[in-house]
Amino acid sequence: MNDPPDHRPVIQFKNVFFRLDNGLELLHNLTLEVERGETLVLLGRSGSGKTTTLKLINHLLSATGGEILVDGRSLRDWDLIRLRRTIGYVIQEVGLFPHFTVERNIALVPQIEKWPLERIRHRVQELMQLVGLEPTLASRYPRELSGGQRQRVGVARALAADPPILLMDEPFGALDPITRVELQREFLALQNRLRKTVVFVTHDLREALLLGSRIALMEAGRLATVQTPDEFVHSTEPLTAAYLNAFGTDLKRGAS
Amino acid sequence: MNLWQFILQNHTEILEATLQHLQLVAISTLFAVLIGIPLGILITRRPVLNKPVLGAANVIQTIPSLALFGFLLPAPWIGARADRLAILALTLYALLPLIRNTYTGIKGVDRAIVEAGRGMGLTDGQLLWQVELPLALGVIIAGVRVATVISVGLATIAAAIGAGGLGEYIFRGLAMVNDQVILAGAIPAAMLALLADISLGWLEKRLSPR
Ligand SMILES: Nc1ncnc2c1ncn2[C@@H]1O[C@H](COP(=O)(O)OP(=O)(O)O)[C@@H](O)[C@H]1O
């Protein structure tokens, strides 16, 4: 007999607040669920609280109110190091280690998880191929790579220990338009194969419509709407409409 | 007698004094590294200790060296021998550049890189050894370099309390009003300082993240 598919959300925000020590409230009463295998996009203008929301999930920031659950378990009950190794993290500025080669950057989590050397080497090769990096780049340092290559290394590094969850904070934001579209396509193909649970932050509506299974629209620290791309382009919500207008109407045709 | 004749005639003694000088500097710098780097790391972890630790190291630096030797003289065990006293004093002087450079080196590591490491599940120790220290190494070595060069100069004063070293010649020369004797101490001391500066500068460049 097969197990029934697991329909519990992988990540849950329950009335989450985040306030700075000085009292400034960055997130207000956030309630949100991320389903297994979906790509949830956090969309919003810069300063709307997307990065803050993401960092609450891997506990780089600690919620000051409400509760966050990962795999049905409150973050309070998680071992933090375990939690973070269950979650791949790709950030805006890439954050590659400049003193490590490409190979060592990708191998970092397997290495601290004490995988056997042979398995690590094999895994690095596999990942480099997966994200479209020439094997000859393995011994290069991050500063010797193009922006697109660096971003691929960032993705490979996050996938290294095969975490079920991926957090991506504007991973393609700093790339030129052509490379960006290329990496977006590759991300889609990759996600079709791997079916990770992804939370993807962007301020780019086109990217959100292309990559998201659902789009959570944020504004000034609050969650405005959560809609599928199709619902989004046909929505009459004032905020959604404002976003659509800003990006031009041709998107409506593009998405449906 | 000119300077060269004096140096040739006394080369064994001068070499001995140079080695003694080097020993004072090396041992005190080693102690300062062993104390200063951990203290520098500590104050990145416990910000409340930042001001008191850096403040204390700063105050020590402002004490004139002869006075510091004097203050330490009554200390038990240490005060009993001149070389111990000299090493302690030199160690104390070398602390500030080491603590300060370790602190600023670690604090200067790109926030995004540290946060990426933390987000990937590195423990505090792994973050320190694999990310922060390697990336701060150039700045830390620069601290060692400053400390060593200062020590080479300060160690000449150790002769005033009988700890030996190249200062012997300088003090003797001053007493005899003999330039050649002064130079027989000052020139090797300057060369030691230069050598330390160049070799540690080279190391600093090599170990700085590219
Ligand atoms: N540590 C902090 N101190 C002060 N303000 C902060 C801090 N972190 C974030 N903010 C502010 O909180 C708001 C939300 O930040 P962020 O989550 O990074 O937004 P986004 O990722 O959507 O651009 C911004 O206005 C930002 O300036």
Ligand SMILES: [Mg+2]
């Ligand atoms: Mg952001």
